[in-house]
Amino acid sequence: MCDTCGCNITEGNRHLLRADGSHAKVTAVSVLNKLLQHNDDQAQxxxxxxxxxxxxxxxxxxxxxxxxxxxxxxxxxxxxxxxxxxxxxxxxxxxxxxxxxxxxxxxxxxxxxxxxxxxxxxxxxxxxxxxxxxxxxxxxxxxxxxxxxxxxxxxxxxxxxxxxxxxxxxxxxxxxxxxxxxxxxxxxxxxxxxxxxxxxxxxxxxxxxxxxxxxxxxxxxxxxxxxxxxxxxxxxxxxxxxxxxxxxxxxxLRPAVQSEGRKLHGLAQPELRFKPVSKLETV
Amino acid sequence: MHELSVCMELIDQVEAIARTHNAERVETIVLQIGSLAGVEPSLLENAFEIARLGTVAEHAELRTERVEPRIRCQVCSHEADAGPSDLRCPACGGTDTALIAGEEMILARVELLQPAD
The missing domain is CATH 3.40.50.300 (P-loop containing nucleotide triphosphate hydrolases)
Known part of the structure; x- marks a missing residue:
């Protein structure tokens, strides 16, 4: 999995990116970021x-x-x-x-x-x-x-x-x-x-x-x-x-299992990080 | 357990997002955790109880969505759900498969409380 090309967006989570246009106080931010990004940057x-x-x-x-x-x-x-x-x-x-x-x-x-x-x-x-x-x-x-x-x-x-x-x-x-x-x-x-x-x-x-x-x-x-x-x-x-x-x-070289993940998900630049959407249900 | 290390990184990322959006506090954090990610959601939730203290996420709810393994056969192109310790192709029995889901460790969404305009 990578956080760079939008490959983290699947049928299961695509709805998180949709905004409903209202001005609720609570804002949902779709991130789709790797949890260990900080570690992975240092590793690189x-x-x-x-x-x-x-x-x-x-x-x-x-x-x-x-x-x-x-x-x-x-x-x-x-x-x-x-x-x-x-x-x-x-x-x-x-x-x-x-x-x-x-x-x-x-x-x-x-x-x-x-x-x-x-x-x-x-x-x-x-x-x-x-x-x-x-x-x-x-x-x-x-x-x-x-x-x-x-x-x-x-x-x-x-x-x-x-x-x-x-x-x-x-x-x-x-x-x-x-x-x-x-x-x-x-x-x-x-x-x-x-x-x-x-x-x-x-x-x-x-x-x-x-x-x-x-x-x-x-x-x-x-x-x-x-x-x-x-x-x-x-x-x-x-x-x-x-x-x-x-x-x-x-x-x-990278360990085989890491290369496999990169091959699957490509290396495109991020477009979707921090895209703000409104919360779907009212609070 | 390394779940606390993962949580510390999670909190760092969430704090950065809260700052970017000028949030008063974080309401909800949604994670996607693959069953081959090497992270146990229940342990992650325990670690989160500690890691969130004194941060903008102190009162946040942590939700984890489990992602089960799914494979694509490199030989016959069949796609199927798989068990964590059996990633063989159920159609042809081959072991040359690629994992297409199940190792995610992703911060999917954060819900923030922002000051009223």
Missing amino acids: ANRALLDSHGVLTINLMSSPGSGKTSLLEATIKALKGALRIAVIEGDLETENDAARIRALGVEAHQITTGTACHLDAHLVAKVLPQLELEHLDVLFIENVGNLVCPASFDLGHHLNLTLLSVTEGDDKPAKYPVMFRAADAMLLSKTDLLTVLEEFSPERAEACLRNLASKAPVIRVSAKTGEGMQEWLGWLYQRLEHYREMRRENLS
């Missing part, structure tokens, strides 16, 4: 800054404890000397995750959100100036562990990576459709435990994802044994190459 500014330095930025989302930081540690070790990486860590409290990343010699900034359950574009904007963006290839943003809220906030990143560990239920994509629909790739993590977790079916997890009309690849990885790391890194390199091609044409 973040994306422009990242694009000016060509830094592919990936938002990692999952439940708490599904192995986001372990995946990052294994990824950093595997890419040492090949790609320049930095990490933004989001947690309610502690610097523990950032410390784990820094121990590997990689720049990491911790955002502690206090009680907030997600990162937003403004929190990320405060950290970006502290990073040496001109010396980076890839920025990972490890979002707060939560399968609900982070999916609603654009941070200005280019890709969403959603982890589902095999210690969780394989029907999670069906239970949390908003989160899993947003994934550009779904990583099944901790696959070394599959031998003792017979109840988890990777096929069922993938079927639940496909039911959400998602074409995202499903990659099985174990940060512990290294299984699937080549496939995950192959995907990462392929997306980085694609991003660089886009940048050469002065274009950018």
Whole structure:
């Protein structure tokens, strides 16, 4: 959905735009504005800054404890000397995750959100100036562990990576459709435990994802044994190459689910915002 | 829950609209929330109770209109209502569908009380 082209006007709400011409004291204003417009504007500014330095930025989302930081540690070790990486860590409290990343010699900034359950574009904007963006290839943003809220906030990143560990239920994509629909790739993590977790079916997890009309690849990885790391890194390199091609044409990337919305609704300029109408019933 | 963050942005937008229209106060706020928007209307209403305090919307009523998911099949062009966790095409069974409604998070309308002329 966008608020720019009038696509928000549907058969269900068109009546809100009609004025009855009377001079009632109460005025109804049709707005049809995105509720998170402020966040989305900041996200767009973040994306422009990242694009000016060509830094592919990936938002990692999952439940708490599904192995986001372990995946990052294994990824950093595997890419040492090949790609320049930095990490933004989001947690309610502690610097523990950032410390784990820094121990590997990689720049990491911790955002502690206090009680907030997600990162937003403004929190990320405060950290970006502290990073040496001109010396980076890839920025990972490890979002707060939560399968609900982070999916609603654009941070200005280019890709969403959603982890589902095999210690969780394989029907999670069906239970949390908003989160899993947003994934550009779904990583099944901790696959070394599959031998003792017979109840988890990777096929069922993938079927639940496909039911959400998602074409995202499903990659099985174990940060512990290294299984699937080549496939995950192959995907990462392929997306980085694609991003660089886009940048050469002065274009950018957005998570697939956001691009889909933009394609559906076009990018025309607003005509209908703040169009005043009179209230239909008398007060 | 992130409903409070959403409400704070909502209040910012409503205050700006009230200023533009020289309103004394806000009577009603109407939202459209898709069931795939990731926002729960009842939690949004609870958060609104807090967020509106001390603002021009302090006495406003919040109404949310639920928008259910609707898909268009990219293969057979069939359009249909869908469940939040099953966006397949009911006609051909395909999974290549586009969501055409259901992820809205929109401020649809604000009713303002303006000073009498």
